Amino acid sequence: MEHAYLLLTLAAVFGLFMAWGIGANDVANAMATSVGSRALSFKTAIIIAAVFEFSGAFLAGGEVTSTIRNGMIDATLLSDTPELLVYGMLASLLAAGIWLAVASRYGLPVSTTHSIVGAIVGFAAVVVGVEAVKWDKVGSIAMSWVISPLLAGILSYLLFRSVQMLILNSKDPFKNAKRFVPLYIFLTGFIVALVTLFKGLTHIGLDFTPSESYLIAIMTGIIVAMIGTFMIRNIRQRPENNKAYHFHSVELVFGVLMIFTACAMAFAHGSNDVANAIGPVAAVVSIVSTEGVVSQQSPVPTWVLLLGAMGIVAGLMMYGHKVIATVGSGITDLTPSRGFCCNLAASAVVVLASGTGLPISTTHTLVGAVLGVGFARGISALNLRVIGSIFMSWIITLPAGALLAIVFFYIIASLF
Numbered sequence: 001m002e003h004a005y006l007l008l009t010l011a012a013v014f015g016l017f018m019a020w021g022i023g024a025n026d027v028a029n030a031m032a033t034s035v036g037s038r039a040l041s042f043k044t045a046i047i048i049a050a051v052f053e054f055s056g057a058f059l060a061g062g063e064v065t066s067t068i069r070n071g072m073i074d075a076t077l078l079s080d081t082p083e084l085l086v087y088g089m090l091a092s093l094l095a096a097g098i099w100l101a102v103a104s105r106y107g108l109p110v111s112t113t114h115s116i117v118g119a120i121v122g123f124a125a126v127v128v129g130v131e132a133v134k135w136d137k138v139g140s141i142a143m144s145w146v147i148s149p150l151l152a153g154i155l156s157y158l159l160f161r162s163v164q165m166l167i168l169n170s171k172d173p174f175k176n177a178k179r180f181v182p183l184y185i186f187l188t189g190f191i192v193a194l195v196t197l198f199k200g201l202t203h204i205g206l207d208f209t210p211s212e213s214y215l216i217a218i219m220t221g222i223i224v225a226m227i228g229t230f231m232i233r234n235i236r237q238r239p240e241n242n243k244a245y246h247f248h249s250v251e252l253v254f255g256v257l258m259i260f261t262a263c264a265m266a267f268a269h270g271s272n273d274v275a276n277a278i279g280p281v282a283a284v285v286s287i288v289s290t291e292g293v294v295s296q297q298s299p300v301p302t303w304v305l306l307l308g309a310m311g312i313v314a315g316l317m318m319y320g321h322k323v324i325a326t327v328g329s330g331i332t333d334l335t336p337s338r339g340f341c342c343n344l345a346a347s348a349v350v351v352l353a354s355g356t357g358l359p360i361s362t363t364h365t366l367v368g369a370v371l372g373v374g375f376a377r378g379i380s381a382l383n384l385r386v387i388g389s390i391f392m393s394w395i396i397t398l399p400a401g402a403l404l405a406i407v408f409f410y411i412i413a414s415l416f
Contacts, residue, residue, distance in 0.1 A: 023108060111364055113361045
């Protein structure tokens with residue numbers, strides 16, 4: 001294929017830029033509850049994100065990678081002009097990356113899934129024709145963008161109400177925290193193990209039956225709960241702190257739990273959203289390496305996965321603090337107990353979506369969960385002005401991605 005090396009270089013650069021945008025925006029809001037509730041320092045959050053985002057992408061990211069690319073447009077319509085698909089993927093990566101950089105600059109948590117889907121749909125509708133877009137797929141994804149924050153909101157609301165009932169509003173909150181928190185840790189370990197077994201390990205040739213998977217997930221949950229219980233045992237109650245800092249000792253126990261849920265959130269995010277950066281890059285690599293053959297499915301090379309992981313960590317380190325501030329403290333005031341409920345609810349919903357191959361938005365899911373926890377404390381606990389600006393940015397994202405992709409497609413096509 002003509003200009004093969006140049007096209008591969010551009011795909012790598014634009015993919016890295018898109019991954020950087022995911023780190024600055026999406027991963028930042030995945031870590032925001034932990035940093036905002038002061039359960040983790042920014043430095044620790046970066047280390048956790050680096051390890052678990054990559055693990056999620058590498059072990060469990062394959063299902064969504066194919067949905068984003070093959071689900072949105074009918075690639076076979078471009079089999080005679082594969083170069084158009086290459087230009088379209090490059091334009092989509094650049095468009096989504098720029099929109100994410102702009103949103104991150106203003107601290108607005110937008111959806112990377114929205115951004116890349118909007119870009120791909122925009123390019124396909126204009127360049128190939130409206131019939132190239134699989135509108136039923138777009139419709140089902142649009143539905144999931146409404147359902148996921150709603151589900152996460154309800155789940156985090158119920159989780160926080162259970163924490164209030166069992167621990168915070170009880171006669172001895174600290175004693176009850178030590179009693180019930182291991183159950184919440186078990187739940188976290190169980191959920192993360194389940195997605196790894198159901199989705200991830202098939203990519204490296206390990207196939208378990210559903211009953212085996214549930215058994216291993218239960219065992220993992222028990223082991224993680226035992227580790228958590230051991231860590232909690234060292235926390236001593238300070239009576240003088242309870243009055244001054246509102247259950248200070250109890251929140252220390254939840255601070256331990258936040259470490260587990262931060263890992264869960266990063267893993268779940270990696271499995272679902274890293275595909276937004278590496279999917280289009282894998283498409284370009286596949287077309288270029290096969291001399292222009294447009295296939296519905298192509299393997300993701302290891303170097304593309306590494307590129308995505310590196311870009312994500314760089315984006316979080318360099319520019320993630322703005323979105324962390326918005327989600328971590330701008331929507332509602334978070335403590336470790338509230339942050340835990342947000343993370344576990346969002347992880348559960350993202351894991352569910354990742355297993356079914358539906359590219360939901362982690363951003364929408366997490367913001368929905370934060371709203372649910374805020375709502376459990378009453379409407380006055382929510383900052384409606386911040387919520388309004390977040391919702392506005394969500395509405396703008398899809399058309400912004402589409403318009404930018406169309407402009408960049410024509411620029412790239414004219415250059416080649």
